[in-house]
Amino acid sequence: xxxxxxxxxxxxxxxxxxxxxxxxxxxxxxxxxxxxxxxxxxxxxxxxxxxxxxxxxxxxxxxxxxxxxxxxxxxxxxxxxxxxxxxxxxxxxxxxx
Numbered sequence: 617x618x619x620x621x622x623x624x625x626x627x628x629x630x631x632x633x634x635x636x637x638x639x640x641x642x643x644x645x646x647x648x649x650x651x652x653x654x655x656x657x658x659x660x661x662x663x664x665x666x667x668x669x670x671x672x673x674x675x676x677x678x679x680x681x682x683x684x685x686x687x688x689x690x691x692x693x694x695x696x697x698x699x700x701x702x703x704x705x706x707x708x709x710x711x712x713x
Contacts, residue, residue, distance in 0.1 A: 634673050641669035645700050649707035663700055670696040 622630075645666035652659020671693035674680060680689035 630676075634677055637669040638673040641666045641673060641696075644669065645703065648700075649704045649711075652704065652708065653711075659704075663704055666700050667693070667697045670700075 644662040648659050648662035648666060650659075651662055671689075674692045674696070675686070675689040677689070679685040679692070
């Protein structure tokens with residue numbers, strides 16, 4: 617019988633990190649363009665943070681832990697990056713303060 621590498625506490629911490637990364641990505645992506653209107657540099661940093669945290673949540677989540685799922689998770693991460701970029705452009709184009 618193979619011995620488990622990780623105990624229940626490690627698994628719980630890992631799931632918590634993934635949930636936090638997902639919510640940081642969502643919140644940073646939503647408020648990023650509005651922050652960018654006041655401070656361009658901070659807005660770009662929030663956009664970058666949202667793509668990175670979204671990639672972490674996808675690549676280290678259940679999809680990214682399989683052989684075929686790694687490529688899917690990387691493609692999903694690319695899609696997240698493109699979606700965040702399009703969202704930033706649309707918000708900055710149509711909403712002016």
